[in-house]
Amino acid sequence: MIASSGRHSGNTKFDSSWSPALVPIAAGLPAAPNLPGQPRVQNFPARTTIVEEGDHATGLCEIVSGGVLLIKMLPDGRRQIIEILGAGDVFGVSPTGVSDITAETLTPVKLVIHSKKAVDGDPELRSMIFARMRLQMCAMHDHALLLGRKSAEERLSTFLMRMMRGRGGYGCAGPQGASDSADIPIGMTRQEIADYLGLTIETVSRAFTSLRRAGVIAYTRNDAVTAPSVCALCQLSGSV
């Protein structure tokens, strides 16, 4: 039940800013020293745990590069992936000093850990963190709608649209030129996708084959798909 050793590895999706317009807050930070009072930089390999639900949480983590999953579990082992985070996103924002979630890396991850003091003292930093939290809050709203009201196929379509760069979301540019195809990196196992979408692994697999048979996606490897018509895929997401 605890899922996954990883066969997936390098995935570039998470290495550039997850949300279009924002660059990582700490971009260009010197990676070297851990001076007291300075933001602390820390690296994690792929598929490792950064912090566990219930751990004492140290400050506020900002992702410089890589992908991170925020996870919650029920006592009987049911597992839900709450958020998928990329460069620029923040987590560890529990106000109680105890982490309310488990954070696991999807790829190698570089973090900057901002102390409470640093956040309080730096207006620019704080305002960027604030902006990012707003963004993540909106993403959570969308995800709650998905979990509460969408069918399995709609969930998978929405997920694939979300993993795509530069389309979908508020300011979708619409089809670009004659062909409207896109390559979509996935970099998550079927189990992880299932836990993110509130489904079982079997249902996710069936939804994949269903979309493939419908001609909406194509794939040979299972950590990437091609959508020959992005708009057709988007149509199936239930959001339009």
Place this chain on the structure above:
Amino acid sequence: MIASSGRHSGNTKFDSSWSPALVPIAAGLPAAPNLPGQPRVQNFPARTTIVEEGDHATGLCEIVSGGVLLIKMLPDGRRQIIEILGAGDVFGVSPTGVSDITAETLTPVKLVIHSKKAVDGDPELRSMIFARMRLQMCAMHDHALLLGRKSAEERLSTFLMRMMRGRGGYGCAGPQGASDSADIPIGMTRQEIADYLGLTIETVSRAFTSLRRAGVIAYTRNDAVTAPSVCALCQLSGSV
């Protein structure tokens, strides 16, 4: 499908701080003038719309008193209540300038609308808003877990625990004295509960009667229930 005109009215639950320890940020603010640069105070009757998804959003709303629902809808009418907010909570935090949600009042509501300028300029205000957003983010995490992984009965039990003051959550005090009963105000229609829990009204109704038949709750009116044993109810929430 668009749900509800209201039969429920006065409900004191939302009139004191939703989350135990925090008082409204703007408590004690003079309700009178709308001086430029001053936070703007605005009142709304019960069961009215504050802002609609897609509206241009003006600043950041803080709830001084009353209850507010944040709602998202799919184009075909499916409806999901994303958050239930009370005094001290904030919303309207979309970074795009366009509201990503609809906000409706549950009770008469008093709002303080903070301009971007006010938030930027007032460190104390900003830090309180920040703390509140963290809290709300944690609540969203819990709710995503509920929507993704809990059964109908677990959802309703969790909901009832959440509507209860002073129990459940991180620092549950455990049973108080010999009897462990609690009165739980609800103040929402079955349709609203269903839309919050990602269920249909019929399933919610069935879950209510199921809990009642099991002796876990009792009620005569349908906008309030009594739980003779809070711990028994909590046990059914799936979270312990």
Place this chain on the structure above:
DNA sequence: CGAAGAATTGACCGCATTCAAATGCGGTGG
């Protein structure tokens, strides 16, 4: 009292889950 809306209950259905088996893929060692 009667009308209108909210909630409950019942019967049936369908989508997603569960349980189980088969397939495919990568890596290891003979």
Place this chain on the structure above:
DNA sequence: CCACCGCATTTGAATGCGGTCAATTCTTCG
């Protein structure tokens, strides 16, 4: 090179939880 193992994924068949449709009861209010 190929057989074999481990693991992820796919596929199939059966079950069941929650949804849908429909009828009834309850509540509130004019």
